[in-house]
Amino acid sequence: MKVGITSLVAAYVLSQFYRAFLAVLSPVLASELGATAEDLAAASGLWFLSFALMQLPVGWALDSIGPRRTTATLLAFGGAGGAAVFAVAQGPVALWVAMILIGAGCAPVLMASFYIFARTYSAAVFGTLAGAVIGFGSLGNVAASLPLSATVDAFGWRGTLWAMAGITLVVAAGIALLVRDPQRVTHEAKGSVFDLMRMPALWPVVIMMVVCYAPAAGLRGLWVGPYFADVFHADAAGIGRASLVMGLAMVVGNFAYGPMERFLGTRKWLIFGGNLAVALCLAALWAIPTASALTALALLAGVGFFGSSFGMVVAHGRAFFPPHLVGRGVTLLNLFGIAAVGLAQVVTGRLHAAALTPPETAPYQAIFAFFAVSLLAGLVIYAFSRDRTD
Numbered sequence: 503m504k505v506g507i508t509s510l511v512a513a514y515v516l517s518q519f520y521r522a523f524l525a526v527l528s529p530v531l532a533s534e535l536g537a538t539a540e541d542l543a544a545a546s547g548l549w550f551l552s553f554a555l556m557q558l559p560v561g562w563a564l565d566s567i568g569p570r571r572t573t574a575t576l577l578a579f580g581g582a583g584g585a586a587v588f589a590v591a592q593g594p595v596a597l598w599v600a601m602i603l604i605g606a607g608c609a610p611v612l613m614a615s616f617y618i619f620a621r622t623y624s625a626a627v628f629g630t631l632a633g634a635v636i637g638f639g640s641l642g643n644v645a646a647s648l649p650l651s652a653t654v655d656a657f658g659w660r661g662t663l664w665a666m667a668g669i670t671l672v673v674a675a676g677i678a679l680l681v682r683d684p685q686r687v688t689h690e691a692k693g694s695v696f697d698l699m700r701m702p703a704l705w706p707v708v709i710m711m712v713v714c715y716a717p718a719a720g721l722r723g724l725w726v727g728p729y730f731a732d733v734f735h736a737d738a739a740g741i742g743r744a745s746l747v748m749g750l751a752m753v754v755g756n757f758a759y760g761p762m763e764r765f766l767g768t769r770k771w772l773i774f775g776g777n778l779a780v781a782l783c784l785a786a787l788w789a790i791p792t793a794s795a796l797t798a799l800a801l802l803a804g805v806g807f808f809g810s811s812f813g814m815v816v817a818h819g820r821a822f823f824p825p826h827l828v829g830r831g832v833t834l835l836n837l838f839g840i841a842a843v844g845l846a847q848v849v850t851g852r853l854h855a856a857a858l859t860p861p862e863t864a865p866y867q868a869i870f871a872f873f874a875v876s877l878l879a880g881l882v883i884y885a886f887s888r889d890r891t892d
Contacts, residue, residue, distance in 0.1 A: 506570075506681035510615045511638050512673050513577055517608035518642030519650075519666070520581070521549055521719065525727035525745050526650045529738055530659050531597070539728050541594040543851025545601045546724045550844030552605030554837050558695065560610045561833030565826075568683035569614035578674035580607025585667035589660050607670070612639070613833045614681070620820060620828040621684035628820055630760035632813035637756035640810075643722060643749035651742030695830050698823065706887035707819040711812075711839040713880030714777050716846040717784060717873040718809030722748050724847065726802060728854075729866045734795040744799055751803040755810030763891070769818045770889035772811075777881055779808040784874035791863040791870070812839060821890040846873070 524531075524542050531537040537545075556576075563572040584603030591597050612635065619631045653662050698704060721729075722745065730736035730744045759772065766772050783804040790797065816835050823831035850869045857865040 506677075507615060507618065507635075509673065509676040509680045510569075510573065510611060510618075511635055513573065513608075513611040513677060514615065514635060514639030515642035515645070516577075516581065516666075516670055516673060517611045518639050519646045520585075520604045520608060520642075521546075522643045522723045522745070522749070523646040523650055525722065525724050526646060526738070526742055527654070527659055528724070528727045529731065529741070530654065534659075535591065535593055535597070537594045537597060538855075540851045540855045541597070543724060543847050543854065545594070545597045546720075547844045547847030547851065548598050549601040549605040550719075550840050550847060552602040552844075553609045554841030554844055556606050556609035557613070557833040557837035557840070558830075560613055561695070561830035564610070564613060564617045564829035564833065569610070569617050570677065570681040570683050573610045573614045573681070574674050574678035576610050577607050577677065578671055580604060580609075582667045582670040582674065583607070585663050585670055589663035589667060612636070613829070613836055616816065616820075616832045617829050618684055620823075620832065621825075628817050630763070632817055633756050633760040633810075636810070636813045637753050640749065640753040640756055643752055644746060647745035647749050648739070648742035651738050655738070694827075695834050698827060698831055698834055701822055703822050703888045703890075704819060706884050707815060707822075708835065708838050709880050710773060710777070710884040710887070711815050711819070711835050712842040713877045714773070714780075714809065714815055715812045715839045716843045717780055717877060718748075718752060718806050719843045720846050720850060720873065721802060721805060721869075722752065723843075725850065725854075725866065725869055729798070730795065732862050733792060733866065734798070736795070744795075744802070747799055748802045748806040751806035752810050755807035756813060758807070759811060759814045763814060763817075767891065768889055769814060769821075769891050770884075770887055773814055773818065774881060774884060776808045776811045777877055777884075780805050781874050781877045781881070783808070784870050784877070788867050788870040788874060791867055792861075815839070818887075818890065846876075 524546050528542055580603045584600045584607055587603060588600035591600060615635045616632055619628055726744055726748055727741045730741050763769055763772055783801045787801050816832060819835045820832060850872060853868040853872060854865040857868045
C-alpha cells in the first residue's frame with residue numbers, strides 16, 4: 503500500500519507541475535506562438551475546468567472500479583497525451599486542447615490517494631495525510647519554477663514537454679503495477695452526490711472550498727509571471743525565482759496545517775484564520791503593488807503559505823461523509839475547489855485585458871482585489887459552519 507501511495511504522490515507531483523508551468527513558459531509562448539496573457543489565462547482555466555468536470559465520473563469510478571485502474575488509465579491517455587499535444591502546438595487553440603486533456607488526465611490522482619486514506623486509515627489522521635500528500639506533491643509546483651526555466655533554456659520548451667509526456671506515461675504504468683485497491687465496502691447503502699448536497703452542514707464547507715484555493719493556485723499557476731515581468735521587469739530567471747519562492751511557501755504551508763490542527767484542536771478556526779491571512783496579503787498587494795519586488799514576493803509567499811488549506815478543508819467536509827459515499831464526497835469537494843480556480847482564471851484573464859491601461863500595475867491590482875473580495879465573502883459564510891475534528 504505504501505509503495506502504491508508513493509506512485510500516486512509522484513503522479514500528484516506531475517499534477518501540480520501541469521497546473522503551474524504556464525507562468526514560466528508565458529514569455530516563450532508569447533514570442534513563438536503569439537499567445538497573449540488572456541490566451542494563457544484561458545488555457546490555465548481550461549485545465550482546471552476540465553479537471554473539475556471529471557470529478558463526478560471519477561468519484562463514481564473510485565467507488566465502483568477502484569483507484570488503480572481509474573488513475574492509471576486517465577493519466578496515461580489524458581496526461582501523457584495532452585503533454586504530447588502541447589509539445590507540437592502551433593498556436594493558442596492547440597494549447598487549450600492540450601490543457602483540457604492534461605486536466606482530465608490529472609483529475610483522479612489526488613482523489614485516489616484521499617479515497618485510499620479514507621478507506622484504510624483512521625478519520626482522525628485524514629487531514630494530516632491529505633496535507634502530506636499535497637505537500638510532497640507541491641514539489642511539482644517547485645519544479646515548474648526555476649528548474650523548468652533552466653530546462654527550457656537547455657532543451658527548449660518543446661523538448662521539455664516531450665520529456666514530460668514520457669515521464670507521465672512511466673508514472674501511469676507505475677500506478678497500474680503498484681497501487682492496490684482498498685477492500686470494498688460490503689452491503690453498502692445506496693446513495694449519490696445528491697444525498698451529500700442535502701446535508702446542511704456541508705454547504706459552508708463547500709463555499710470555503712470554492713474560495714480558498716483560487717488565490718494561491720491562480721497567482722502561482724499564471725499571474726506571478728506576468729506580474730513580475732510587467733511591474734518589476736523580471737527576466738525568465740527572475741520569474742523562475744519568484745515562482746520558486748511561492749511554490750516552496752505552498753509546500754511548507756501544506757505540511758504545516760496538519761500539526762496546527764492538532765495543536766489548536768479545531769479545523770474550522772484554523773481554516774478561517776489561515777484564509778483571513780491570505781485576504782490580508784492580497785489586500786496589501788492591491789494597496790502597494792509597486793513597493794518593491796521583495797515586498798511583493800513576501801506577500802505572494804504569504805498567499806502561498808496560508809492559502810494551502812485545501813487538504814484541511816477536504817478533511818472538514820470528509821468528517822460528514824458516510825463510508826459508502828467517501829469517493830463521491832471527496833471528489834465533489836474537489837469539483838467545487840478546482841472549478842472555482844478555472845472560472846477565476848477566465849475572469850482574471852478578462853480583468854487583465856480590460857485594465858490594460860497605465861499604470862502597469864492596474865491589471866494586477868484588479869486581480870488581487872477580485873481574489874481578496876471573493877475570499878472575504880466566503881469567510882463570512884464559513885464563519886457559520888459546524889466544526890468537526892474527528
